């Protein structure tokens with residue numbers, strides 16, 4: 001059907017716009033500035049002379065099998081002390097080796113430096129040439145300063161994050177490093193074992209930050225296993241089945257060997273493929289040259305055993321020149337043809353390469369300079385991060401490694417846009433200290449420091465950009481299409497868009513038809529923004545195509561709402577599901593980048609068992625069994641919207657979407673409130689009680705849910721926020737007190753002298769079976785007459801199940817905060833109800849006469 005597009009420039013004057021100023025609840029966490037003095041406490045690389053060290057030969061015993069105690073026990077200290085045994089009569093701690101002595105990561109460094117064989121230490125600590133970049137990685141962090149914020153309730157902080165869809169306990173993973181057996185006999189098996197066995201921190205002062213027990217105990221992090229591991233991939237994955245592992249690949253001249261490695265890793269359950277891009281040749285590490293670095297005979301690059309001919313393993317365990325220096329960007333396509341694993345490229349330092357990485361379809365970027373071991377005098381990674389994050393604009397995840405030695409370094413990296421950081425050498429020092437336990441200690445200290453820094457800085461780095469980047473959270477100059485613009489919510493969204501302090505370029509209002517009242521209301525909010533009215537059908541592809549042309553943001557509220565089963569399922573599907581999918585397709589064709597979908601709490605429930613939820617959130621597990629057509633149609637539509645996130649637009653851009661699951665919406669113009677009011681007027685000004693008092697829900701005021709749409713749209717446009725928001729759904733409630741639906745009607749109007757029935761018309765169970773009976777009657781009559789009962793089981797459950805949700809995640813991720821208080825919402829709505837009473841009475845009189 002051809003849509004009738006009435007495109008009129010409604011408003012041409014900009015006077016009289018009301019002022020909207022948004023004061024973000026979450027604001028800048030971190031900025032950075034140059035420090036005037038360097039405190040350079042990291043002198044370990046330069047000034048500390050080594051006192052003693054093992055000789056290289058002590059690593060390999062007669063049969064290449066020296067025991068752990070022999071290998072790591074420092075001269076003069078009995079081996080048993082390493083196992084925590086006390087000398088007879090001497091207390092177990094403090095000793096220089098007890099975990100209590102290890103306070104920060106440099107303690108582990110000191111330990112490793114002191115007790116590792118010199119050749120191993122030198123290999124681990126090596127940087128290329130003068131080690132300028134290696135040291136700069138650390139110094140650059142010291143030049144960055146926080147702008148701490150106060151009084152922001154940091155009593156509960158959730159430090160979990162997700163990388164490529166997998167949750168990790170805090171944003172630190174283990175970078176790929178070679179030859180872990182040089183640090184600990186079990187080598188990479190110990191490293192792999194660590195993350196899933198991680199800990200719950202009980203060290204002071206972290207108790208006060210403990211997040212809910214289940215989350216804390218199930219801690220996990222990501223380990224990237226190197227091609228140059230001294231254990232096989234099979235051994236590594238068997239050591240910690242189920243742990244989150246990625247595999248790091250160097251491409252060798254023997255491509256078949258590389259291909260086989262990739263496929264082995266995928267089959268073994270590694271969940272990401274990290275291609276290291278910065279090592280076509282090995283950088284010049286002077287100490288390795290001086291030491292004539294070779295692996296001891298009992299250690300091998302086990303994953304590549306047999307891949308190369310000849311016994312010369314003089315270049316880091318493999319024959320010289322076995323790496324392929326001819327690798328190019330096109331090899332990403334080759335890798336893509338070998339595996340379905342997400343590809344993460346490691347070693348990116350410039351915006352140009354970041355753009356190429358995105359264009360070649362990688363899923364993640366690790367900003368890295370290989371710990372300063374490759375090109376010397378390139379940038380510190382934390383400095384390069386800023387440039388890469390800007391270039392990537394939220395299209396793929398960005399991580400960083402190099403120089404992270406403190407929890408506050410992690411916070412800085414996150415504040416500057418990294419999704420997660422990786423540690424290289426510190427993990428090796430932990431291993432050298434006590435194998436997997438030592439690595440756990442390193443992670444625990446880093447985690448505690450991170451949490452403490454975050455609390456002291458005043459909150460989460462994800463929220464840093466709202467004040468920091470002027471314009472980042474704005475719709476200035478945007479062309480926006482609002483579907484369902486003539487509806488109760490749509491109208492309010494349009495009003496807020498037109499009231500934006502920084503005007504949009506254009507707002508297109510799409511609906512099947514607009515009432516004159518609605519058009520009149522829009523007129524009131526006229527401003528600088530051009531407004532176009534588009535009347536047509538959401539199922540009309542041509543109409544949608546024209547509506548989306550030249551638009552960069554779509555707010556899709558159009559939907560048929562049906563709690564009674566009044567609407568034919570086919571029509572409900574066509575509008576709610578097919579209409580949404582057609583609109584998404586039109587967005588892809590017309591290069592619309594941002595899409596906000598109005599979903600509903602009914603997508604979640606309540607389910608037919610009436611399982612309650614109190615103060616739930618996006619992570620609350622719930623069996624959503626409702627087959628009610630409206631709920632189902634919204635669930636499918638929401639699913640399509642969230643799955644569309646990341647779709648490539650016709651011009652090569654990316655579609656970014658999110659969905660807002662709205663609570664029941666009340667406010668001026670609410671059709672449901674009007675329906676209840678009519679019944680109340682007919683019942684001698686007493687509201688019917690259709691929900692029991694205990695069935696607490698938290699409805700949302702229309703001004704607040706409309707505001708959430710604008711906030712979500714702004715967040716999708718701001719790269720720092722978009723990465724958190726894209727592809728996600730959010731519950732949107734506000735500070736309306738929790739009460740039953742029936743009590744809401746009463747609360748809004750009690751000042752007008754209305755009352756409410758004290759009880760349900762019959763006990764809840766009876767009401768439920770009565771509804772079932774009516775449904776049966778309706779079913780039996782269907783061949784003869786269409787009878788829609790006034791109640792049904794779904795409605796009884798919906799109205800009588802406690803179901804409340806917090807808006808905390810929306811607040812965290814995109815700074816949503818209700819714009820109107822409950823008092824304001826109540827007053828505005830109450831006034832509106834009062835204003836419509838006379839005309840409703842007249843209407844009722846005439847229709848009952």
Ligand SMILES: Cc1cc2nc3c(=O)[nH]c(=O)nc-3n(C[C@H](O)[C@H](O)[C@H](O)COP(=O)(O)O)c2cc1C
Nearest residue numbers: 124175176177178226276370371402403423424425
């Ligand atoms: C001893 C050592 C071995 C390394 N081996 C690898 C490797 O096999 N593959 C790789 O991609 N990066 C390797 N790297 C680089 C690390 O993945 C990481 O980029 C670097 O260590 C981060 O710096 P940091 O040590 O300051 O944390 C190695 C680094 C070190 C120190």
Ligand SMILES: CCCCCCC(=O)C(=O)O
Nearest residue numbers: 178228282315316323373
């Ligand atoms: C021939 C390349 C050897 C690399 C060994 C591991 C590594 O990346 C490193 O930096 O060391």
